[in-house]
Amino acid sequence: xxxxxxxxxxxxxxxxxxxxxxxxxxxxxxxxxxxxxxxxxxxxxxxxxxxxxxxxxxxxxxxxxxxxxxxxxxxxxxxxxxxxxxxxxxxxxxxxxxxxxxxxxxxxxxxxxx
Numbered sequence: 001x002x003x004x005x006x007x008x009x010x011x012x013x014x015x016x017x018x019x020x021x022x023x024x025x026x027x028x029x030x031x032x033x034x035x036x037x038x039x040x041x042x043x044x045x046x047x048x049x050x051x052x053x054x055x056x057x058x059x060x061x062x063x064x065x066x067x068x069x070x071x072x073x074x075x076x077x078x079x080x081x082x083x084x085x086x087x088x089x090x091x092x093x094x095x096x097x098x099x100x101x102x103x104x105x106x107x108x109x110x111x112x113x114x
């Protein structure tokens with residue numbers, strides 16, 4: 001299993017929009033959300049809101065068997081839900097997250113007590 005941790009700055013004044021977006025994505029559009037995650041090969045996803053002195057950020061932890069395939073499936077999808085999801089990210093973060101490597105992170109330390 002491969003892991004990814006991404007931090008996305010939230011545009012000023014958009015924190016409540018992010019909360020609403022996450023709620024809509026995972027509640028009223030739950031079946032579409034789950035189908036999207038299955039298409040992308042995501043097996044686990046956690047999303048956190050973190051306040052910092054420089055503003056709020058979204059912290060996203062994901063697990064997948066193949067992060068490269070996950071990212072490729074995310075950025076090339078023409079599925080209406082995935083396109084809506086990308087538009088919401090643009091509105092909240094001010095950038096398209098479809099550029100190569102946009103949602104990839106470089107692990108510096110991974111420790112497990114097991």
